[in-house]
Each structure stands twice: as structure tokens, then as C-alpha cells.
Amino acid sequence: MMKSPHVAIVGATGAVGVEMLLCLEQRNFDLGELTLLASARSAGKKMKFRGEEIIVKELTHDSFEGIDIALFSAGGGISLEYGPSAAAAGAVVIDNSSAFRMDEGVPLVVPEINPEAAKNRPKGIIANPNCTTIISLMALAPLHEAFGLESVIASSYQAVSGSGAQGIIELEEQVSAITNGREFTPSVYPRQIAFNVIPQVDSFTENGYTKEEMKMANEGRKILELPELKVSCTCVRVPVYRSHSVSITAKFTRPPSVEAARAAYTGKPGIQVHDDPANMVFPVPLDTTGKDDCLVGRIRESLVIENALDLWVVGDQVRKGAALNAVQVAEIL
Ligand code: A2P
Numbered sequence: 001m002m003k004s005p006h007v008a009i010v011g012a013t014g015a016v017g018v019e020m021l022l023c024l025e026q027r028n029f030d031l032g033e034l035t036l037l038a039s040a041r042s043a044g045k046k047m048k049f050r051g052e053e054i055i056v057k058e059l060t061h062d063s064f065e066g067i068d069i070a071l072f073s074a075g076g077g078i079s080l081e082y083g084p085s086a087a088a089a090g091a092v093v094i095d096n097s098s099a100f101r102m103d104e105g106v107p108l109v110v111p112e113i114n115p116e117a118a119k120n121r122p123k124g125i126i127a128n129p130n131c132t133t134i135i136s137l138m139a140l141a142p143l144h145e146a147f148g149l150e151s152v153i154a155s156s157y158q159a160v161s162g163s164g165a166q167g168i169i170e171l172e173e174q175v176s177a178i179t180n181g182r183e184f185t186p187s188v189y190p191r192q193i194a195f196n197v198i199p200q201v202d203s204f205t206e207n208g209y210t211k212e213e214m215k216m217a218n219e220g221r222k223i224l225e226l227p228e229l230k231v232s233c234t235c236v237r238v239p240v241y242r243s244h245s246v247s248i249t250a251k252f253t254r255p256p257s258v259e260a261a262r263a264a265y266t267g268k269p270g271i272q273v274h275d276d277p278a279n280m281v282f283p284v285p286l287d288t289t290g291k292d293d294c295l296v297g298r299i300r301e302s303l304v305i306e307n308a309l310d311l312w313v314v315g316d317q318v319r320k321g322a323a324l325n326a327v328q329v330a331e332i333l
Contacts, residue, residue: 004032007330008067008091010059010082011074012036012047015164016096019323020071021049027327037063038074064089069330072096073322087124092333094126094326098211101127101219108222110134111328112270113141117223118332126329129223130215131321132156132235136246137223138271138294138320139313144224146264147252150307151230154216157238157245158201159285162317163188171239193239201235210235243285244317251308261299261309270320271313275299283314291316292324 007024011017017038024031036047036056043058057063059082064070070086072079076097083093083100100106100123107117108127118126129137136156140149160167166188174194177184191198202212209217217231265273274283275297283295294315302308315321 004030005068005330005333006033006035006066007031008035008037008064008070008086010037010063010070010072010078010086012056013038013042013045014073015161015318016073016322018047019318020073020327021047023319023324023327025050027331029327029331032068035063035067061085064091067091069094069333071326071330073326083125084123090124092121092124092126094128094329096128096322096326098130098215099127100125101129101215102222103127108219109329110137110141110223110325111332112268113137114223114225115332118329128322128326128329129219130212131162131317132158132212132244132246133216133219133223134321134325135244135294135313135315135317136216136248137220138315139246139248139296139311140220140250141224142264142268142271143250143252143256143261143309144226146260147254147256147307149224149226149229149250150253151251152220152232153249154231154233155247156201156212156216156233156235157197157240157247157285158212158235159240159242159244159317160193160237161242162201162237162244167193168241171241175239189237193237195239197239198237199234201237209233240285241289242316242318243288243314244321245283245285245312245314247310247312249302249305249308249310251302251305253307255307256301256309258299258301258309261311265296270294271296273297273299282312285314288314288316290319292320294320 037059064086073096076099079097079099213233282297298312
């Protein structure tokens, strides 16, 4: 086993990279050394870690000598180009992009659900799932264990920080423009995001679903090892700063009940039940912002589909949906 590994963060200056630094610090990660990598634009910039300043270096193919674990979050193109170099230099790559997720030689890991999958990594690469997939599966995996998952119908409510810093800026500028009667032109999103919702996240595929929606379906099958799982999903961008919410109808092979569903979460790490309608207790995005745990509530027996539950799950997509999950994978190494 590795002792106090030398960790590198590729994309350290990005939204997820910054959160990775925070997770390493807050979780007291047993770290030998930390190398921060980004584009040439950021080389020389100083970032704080555990009270010390670390100078950001430019990412090159030679950046990975002596690195034990490389956390990648600089987009799929960078992962495809530099991930294999890092693995060849002997680092275990934990990649937050979608580049390797469906590669058969690359495990796709949520530590609370399939930690053992991380052990078998013939390419030296482990993939971090899509944020909406992780948050949905945090709610679904305990129910799958209890009742046997058969199919999923879901709608997501995804925060603008999922589009990086630019998403937040666009929302703020539009709110300001509208409330001050100024003209504006959307650029990050295809339509106005302020005071609106947009039923399109990522580009459309041939079957009419978006890539984001197909990620939910395909990644869920791989992680739960349910190749026949049926998933139908609508991903929606909403004018929320941070934390994704997902409304899910899940059908099971064995009859579920609300009580048994709530009990299924008992003792499960990373997910808490906030479900007391009589007292207006249900999760909202602001409840999970900056937090590690996902929250599940509004658990009901479906009025339409037999052996199905309706539920609502919320999680911080920058954290559990990306940075935290990657750091947790590093921890199980
Ligand atoms: P930089 O800040 O130097 O551009 P986000 O998803 O928040 O936009 O962050 C993307 C991250 O990926 C940033 O850290 C960014 O670094 C990094 N990045 C983008 N392009 C490159 C590149 N060509 N080489 C290395 N890092 C890159």
C-alpha cells in the first residue's frame, strides 16, 4: 500500500480543482506532497493549502514523475491527452471527466456503492461518474439493495455552477440586466437562464435525449452492475447557484414501502433522510450546498406504477458530485 502519496491536481485552478484542495484539507488526507497543475495561463499563481502557498505549474507530459495519484478535472480533452501519460509514469489517475467512464478497462466508482471496483484498473485510470448520476445513485443504491431496482424515470434540476464559473456569471449578469431594464445576449446557455428553466443540459444525441441524460442511464447501469436497467431521464438547468436536485420514480422487483425505504438508508454513509412532510421537512439545494452528504425526502409509493417509489434527492454537485467523490476514491486506494 502507498504511504503518504504524492498527489497532483490537474485543473487545480478550476471550480472542481479548488474544491478538491478543500476536500483534501478538510478530510485531513494523508498526503506526502501536493503538486498543482493547470494551463500556462495559471503557471506561477499561488494557491493556499494547509496554511502554505503552493505555486501552480503548467501541465506537460512530463508533469507526473514521482506522482502517486493524479486527480484530473480540466475537461475531457485534457484527460484524454494527459491521463495516459500520468498512468504511464506510474500514477493512479482519478478522472472527473466523461472521457473514460464507459471504457471497459476503466472502473467507474462511487466509494459508498462499489468501492471494490477501484481495485481492478488495468489502465491505471479510475473514472469519477457524472454529478447527476452520483447524486441519483446515492439515493437509489440503498433502495436497490432492499427491493431490487428495475427501472428509473427521473428529472433533474441542475445548478448553474455545473457549467463552471461562467454559468454563475451568466445567471448574475442576466438577473442584474433584467432588474435594471438592460438588454443582454445569452452565451453559456441557449436561452435566458434567469427567471427561467432550460430542458437541455449538454448536447442532443440521435435518440432525442441529451448526452447528460444518456450518462445517467449508461453510468448507472455500469456502477450498479445492472446492464438491463431501464432509465429515462430529462435533465433541466435551473437558476440555482449550487446543488443539483433529482425527482425520481424508481420501480423495483420486490414491493417497496415508505417505511422500509426510509429504513434502508439507516447506517448508510453519505446520505441522510430529511422526510417529514407534516413538519415541512424536505431537502432543498441550499441545504446541501458546501456539504458532503446527499439528502433524500418526499418518499412516496407511486400512484401510477406498481412496486415503485417517488422520491427527491439533493446533493452538492461540485462536492459529492465531483471533488469529494474523487478524493474519497483516492482515500480507498
Ligand atoms: P486555467 O485556470 O489555467 O485555465 P473550469 O472547469 O472551472 O473552467 O476549470 C478548468 C480547469 O482546467 C482550470 O484549472 C484550467 O486551468 C484547466 N485547464 C484548462 N485548459 C487547460 C490546459 N490546456 N492545460 C492544463 N489545464 C487546463
